[in-house]
Structures are given as structure tokens and as C-alpha cells.
Amino acid sequence: MASVASVLLLSEAEFGCEHLATQPADFLSKQNVGFRISNVLKPKYACLSCSESFLHRDRKAHTDKTGHNFFMESRSRLLFCQGCEDFVYDHSLERLRSSTSENALNVAKKRRFSESSTDDIYIKSNANRRICAKQGVRGLFNLGQTCYLNVILQTLLHDPILNTYFLGNGHQQHDCTAQDCIGCAVAEAFADFNSTDKVEGFAALSLLLASWRSSSALAGYQQQDAHEYYQFLVDKLHASTDEHEENHDKGCPCFFHKTFYGKLRSSVTCDKCGNVTRTEDPMVDLSLDVQVQAKKRAMGGGGTSFTPTLGGCLESFTSPEKLMAGVYNCSGCGGTPQKATKQLRIKKLPAILCMQLKTDNAIQRYEHTFSVSEKLEGRIDFPMSINMLPYTTNPHSRVDKSRYIYDLSSAVVHKGKLDAGHYYVYCRQGDQWVLFNDDQVTAVTEADVLNADAYLLFYNLRSLAGAPR
Incomplete structure (x- = not known):
């Protein structure tokens, strides 16, 4: 698999996972001598630190309470790392796993695994990190x-x-x-x-x-x-989930609804009587109109060097908008047409927030005139991290602002004309950024990402534990 990081040291491949690598060299030999497999229907997991045995459902609670990470499964004697939540391989344990406790040491004497042994070298040369930790x-x-x-x-x-x-x-x-x-x-x-x-x-x-x-x-x-x-x-x-609700208003409990769906509130205030009408709708993304920012630049509002920003687009999106009479009929004024003020605010934020940078055209950002459609030149400034609290229904509330911090995870770019073109994407891989152009993969810098002419931006909530409800 093509790597965007330096090649792993051979010593790292000796261990099944990064948690095991931090233990003393004699950890396994001390804990495993004398261990016997219980003849039970359900496999048990024996803690290698305190020798207590647990069923699958109780293993995590023991780790949370004691910090003990390593268990031996009763049937196969495989090593389980609770930190990785997976079985891992260690060559020191392997020589004990296939033998009974009484003759394990004798077997070890007959067949020693030295640093220069063929088996040990093969394991070090061919072992990989776990899938979830791959680079x-x-x-x-x-x-x-x-x-x-x-x-x-x-x-x-x-x-x-x-x-x-x-x-x-x-x-x-x-x-x-x-x-x-x-x-x-x-x-x-x-x-x-x-x-x-x-x-x-x-x-x-x-x-x-x-x-x-x-x-x-x-x-x-x-x-x-x-x-x-x-x-x-x-x-x-x-x-695709069994527990999903078709009606989003009922509060769907499924994983994808909690991950992708937020809620948008629209408030319309009658300019005459002050009556407020509120509606709430589910959202899977925010479509932000960059033309407002582009027009400010064209009219000289901020100079010719003015660059539209994501923050500016969000401010425009959540700013009050005047509605002319005939667009809104006020119930407080007997259902008669009235001038009003409309404002959009985010009622609930999703864990994965997608933002589309658009104009009238759904494919790309174009400035439309009577005679021609021209692509808006120049990129839109967007940050690596953004605080979404100012754009919610409670922008000035005294809450932990860290619960509203989002980090950029990917940026999709579209190049080409209105009816054709090509997409590519920048994605965060660990601490690095990678450009994916179909099957071409290139390591890039953070500056490359920030200079991209993005069409779609994906941000992840930094702290899921403190996610706003």
C-alpha cells in the first residue's frame, strides 16, 4: 500500500500493536506461565496483569477500571489488546500458545527464538500494523x-x-x-x-x-x-439501517442520521406587528452563496485584493434578509401580505458538516450576465478549523465553545466548464494531507489544501463527547 509516511521501523513490526510495544520485555513470559484453558462453551478472556477471567461483554469494563489492556482468549490462547479492540500477534507468546504450560519451557529450550533466528527475521520483515492504524x-x-x-x-x-x-x-x-x-x-x-x-x-x-x-x-x-x-x-x-425513520421530524435514532443530519431553523418576523413564524427542516449540508462576497469585491468593498471567505459566506447565510410584501402573508395581521425579515440559523449541527460553495449554478461558481456565464476567478479563503457557534440559534450563549469547533477533513475541487470537467479531492490522512486524483495519489502540504479552489468542504466535529444536542 503506498505510504505517505516514512517506512516503519522493523522493531515496530515485532509487536502486534503500539500498546504491546510499550510493555517490558518479560511481560508475556511472566503472565502466561501456568495459564490453563477452561473447557467452557463461551470463550473467556484472562487478564494477563491480574489473572482474572472475563466474558467478552465484561472485558472493556475491566480495562476501564484497572487500565489492564491485555487478555488471553481461552480457546485459542490468542492475545487480545483491548486498546486496539482486536487480536494481535507476538512471537514470544506464540511459542507458549501451542504448548501446555507444563512443557512450555522445555519446548522453548529445544527451539530458541534468537534475534538472528530465521523465524524472527521473517516475522519482523513481514508483519504490518493493524488495519485501523495503517499509514x-x-x-x-x-x-x-x-x-x-x-x-x-x-x-x-x-x-x-x-x-x-x-x-x-x-x-x-x-x-x-x-x-x-x-x-x-x-x-x-x-x-x-x-x-x-x-x-x-x-x-x-x-x-x-x-x-x-x-x-x-x-x-x-x-x-x-x-x-x-x-x-x-x-x-x-x-x-439502509433497520432502525431509521423516514420522517426526520420524529428524531431518527440511526447512526447515519446522527452523523450527517443537522437541523436548520427559519424565522420570519413581520415588520408591521412583530409576529414571528418559525419552521425547522433537516439539513445534510449548507449551500453557501459566494456571489454576495464576489459582488462586494467587484464594488470595491475591501479593495481589489479582497478575497471571499468561508466566514463571510456563513455570515451572509445567517444574516437577516428583507422580504417584500407579497412574499409573506402574516397570520398576526389577518393573513394579509406584509413586509418581513427572514433569518436562517442552525438549530442542530451534525458530526460531519458539508458546505457547498455555490452560485446560481449547481456545478461550479459562475457569475451570470445577460450574455455570458463566466467562472468566478480566484479561490475562497477557508480555515483548517472553524467555530460554528456564531451561526447557531444561540450565538451568544455562555457555553463551552470547544463543543462547536470543527476541523477540516477534506476539500473537493472541480475544474472545467459548466457541462463538463473533472473532480479531485484533498483528504486528511492522519497528520498529513493527500491529493486523490482518481487512482493518482500525491502527498501535499497544508498550504496546498488552503490554496485550493474548493467546491465542497467537509468538516468534522472535534469533540464528539461534547457534541451539542
């Missing part, structure tokens, strides 16, 4: 005008929240009976992307076919809008 990345092959799908899928594949869900068997493919299930197709893509025995790019063929069968508008090899595909994908993932 590699993979591109996606373009199957014919499918760059719109590739950029959205890469965004999902590099999201830590979604990795936890799909790599943790959040969607059970084998139990799913839905026809052309998008959830199954995305789960397959996560499994394929994280396959350690493949280093080349891969094709998300199952997801493409499932998308075509689910939407006639997507079928075929014509160019599609990445933003519209994101909305389609989120909707289908939401529908």
Missing part, C-alpha cells in the same frame, strides 16, 4: 466519468467516524436482504480499501452499479454533480 492510502480507478463518485467515496473512506462504523461491522452485509443496498456497497468499499494484501488502486464497481440501479438520473456515464451525489449517498445510507 497507507489507495486511489480509485475512474470507470468512465465517475470522478464525482470517487471524490465523495474518498471523503467517506478517510473519515474516522465512518471508519469506526464500517470497520466495526456497523452494517452487516451478510444479514442484509435489501436489493442493491447502498450500505452494503459502501461497506464493501471500506473493506476493499483497507485490504492489506492489495497495494494498487481499486474500483468501486459495486457502489457504482448500486447507485445506477437506485437512481435513473445517475445511470450512465455522463458527468454528475459531486454535491448531488453526496446528498443521494447520505439519504441511501440513512435508508
